[in-house]
Amino acid sequence: MNGPGFSSNVPYETHVVLNQPPPFAGRQLWTDDVALVEAVQREGGGAFAPRLAVYGALAGDELYRLGFDANRDRPRLRTHDAQGHRIDLVEFHPAYHQLMGTAKQHGVAGLSWHEPQPGAHVARAALSYLHHQAEAGTSCPLTMTHAAVAVLHSQPHLAEWARKAAAPVYDSRDVPVADKAGITLGMGMTEKQGGSDVRANSTHAEPIDGERYRLSGHKWFFSAPMSDGFLVLAQAPGGLTCLLMPRRLADGDRNAFRLMRLKDKLGDWANASSEVEFCGAQAWRVGEEGRGVATIIGMVMMTRLDCMLGAAAEMRMALAQALHHARHRRAFGKPLVDHALMTNVLADLALESEAATVLAMRIARAVDRAAIDPAEAALARVGTALGKYWLCKRAPAFVNEAQECLGGAGYVEESMLPRLYRQAPLNSIWEGSGNIQCLDVLRALAREPETMAALQQELQAAADADLRYSQALQRWEDSPGFDEGQARAFCERTALLLQAAVLLRAESPMADAFIRSRLQGEHGLALGTLPPALELGEMLARALP
CATH class of the missing domain: 2.40.110.20 (Butyryl-CoA Dehydrogenase, subunit A; domain 2)
Incomplete structure (x- = not known):
């Protein structure tokens, strides 16, 4: 008896391979990004x-x-x-x-x-x-x-x-x-x-x-x-x-x-x-x-930047794998990427990934100019600790969400997602865990006035670009002083403002979605909870050609 996927010429052939994405390798990771x-x-x-x-x-x-x-x-x-x-x-x-x-x-x-x-x-x-x-x-x-x-x-x-x-x-x-x-x-x-x-x-x-x-x-x-x-x-x-x-x-x-x-x-x-x-x-x-610790501090700015870069890179590759799969895999009559809820998940991943990438590159510029610009040196000092904390905290949940986009295939080594998932927690531990980074941020802002001045200057530079951002920045400035027990909450709010500021100054089409979801609270605790009336298709087109 013949039917779809069967051939009378091979009596014990059980199926043909259909509805599988092509191999991922062969992409241009620079021009695609x-x-x-x-x-x-x-x-x-x-x-x-x-x-x-x-x-x-x-x-x-x-x-x-x-x-x-x-x-x-x-x-x-x-x-x-x-x-x-x-x-x-x-x-x-x-x-x-x-x-x-x-x-x-x-x-x-x-x-x-x-x-x-x-x-x-x-x-x-x-x-x-x-x-x-x-x-x-x-x-x-x-x-x-x-x-x-x-x-x-x-x-x-x-x-x-x-x-x-x-x-x-x-x-x-x-x-x-x-x-x-x-x-x-x-x-x-x-x-x-x-x-x-x-x-x-x-x-x-x-x-x-x-x-x-x-x-x-x-x-x-x-x-x-x-x-x-x-x-x-x-x-x-x-x-x-x-x-x-x-x-x-x-x-x-x-x-x-x-x-x-x-x-x-x-x-x-x-x-x-x-x-x-x-x-x-x-x-x-x-x-x-x-002076061993003081000597090693000369390396810390570099290694923390690379922890940021590593977390952003893991998010980027996980996003690319998820989008590649969703565009080529069909379910319930159409490509996965065209299902509204999957579109929301993928767009949220794309938003998180771009925000991580632009923050890491902005801090890289601060490191680049640190030797000749005291304000940039001060921003690099606090920004590497702040960015390492936040981006490394985001990476494990992000990679797991990308795995889920692939279903069971995301749990299998050939997809690369299991390797990324194992790797994602490392940067949050290496070169000082999250608490170490947050306490270092508080220490720098309290003891080195130039770091607070540089941070405020960076955040204020985008204040005229968006009223909602300006209001969020005002709430941050009006918040109580530094409290060790609230160090993580403070660093989270500050990192989100920094990401929003970079997106605004870059005139990124992702800025509006980021402000609505991350600063205004139009977002749940899970990825894939972006608010309505966003151009999610355009966000995905930007994320990966």
Whole structure:
């Protein structure tokens, strides 16, 4: 008996494949992202657009495919060789090294340093955003390498390290830095007893001479353990101090530290995170003794920005996956995207994604101009903490909503959504959890008057663009003073105002929907509850061609 989907020529054929979306790979992640293209131009990185287009094509195709392999075959720790010698090597799938090599070559870890011109930090941020969409795990060593240069370049005795970390070269060999043209850097800050309270660290740094020390102790989280060097915090005679510990000494010998095990993490599978013990490892002091936290602060602005970028990138890729599926999948007689409630969900996701992207790029401009503009430096100081808190809080729920758009397919690894869902909570934990960020915002605004002035100036710049926004801003200004117990509520309101301000100044067609839903309360607690009389179809057309 013949019927739809059956063939009499193949007696045991059960069905033909129908109503399935085509593969996602092969997209151009730069030109497909109107909000990103506009933001990079607006924030001063437009000169780099041709290079971003090249990387957008790579990220949406070759790197996208490599990401599946890098996550499928997780890193493995080999503590000893066959003869019993201690080697402390982490083995990665070849796809990991291809991802790292391509990223380094195109400036994901160093464009802003090896081509220092106006807009370079904005372009580097866009490169990181594109790369993170394809594979997030490699973003960890790339971010740390980029951020470490901010600290190392001011240390004359570490100039070679700064130059090679910024170089567009990746070399995975386990050899001394002198034998490499390009290097990567990791970090070791937290210990078992302290966590975010790094002043509780017990690792000891014993002076050898004016700049060299010997480390004894441990680190509970030691990121990217195959890096060429690591910035660590340890207790020197003068107090908590930042040090650079090489993996290999100048004579080629292994430095005296041991990788105890790799962390069995929820996600971030392509990247290795470890526990380590220092057994007299040599390290160079970075900055002054007792000023370890102040020294590391030079990196924090960079790493927090990349946490923002990572969260925004995860939202963007989840949105793109959901829209791609909904446009090609039919249900109940028409494409999913044409069902009114699904349209509302997808448009709400598109709105949230664009607001995240434009805020991250605005803060990237503040970082770009921080060295020459005190107001922008102050905005970067508070904006990176504020943005990291809010965007990273939004990402997990956002990705889960995108999964639901795909139904069961969104719970299957081939869709990439499970990987994004595992990855989404990480940025809210890395570099300080949400409470740490909110308390830091309050601390900055209370102790550094220039940060409040910069924040108010940024918010006031959009006050004349929309009466509803102006009224919300007035309510914010009239709110009571800083209360630690209300720090999250304050940061949420402030972040929403910042996002609205950027959308208004950008003249984004998303601004009206954002103000109605996020500032005026015409929105439920779940995504997909946008108010009526919005042009949802136009919002989706803007979100993804």
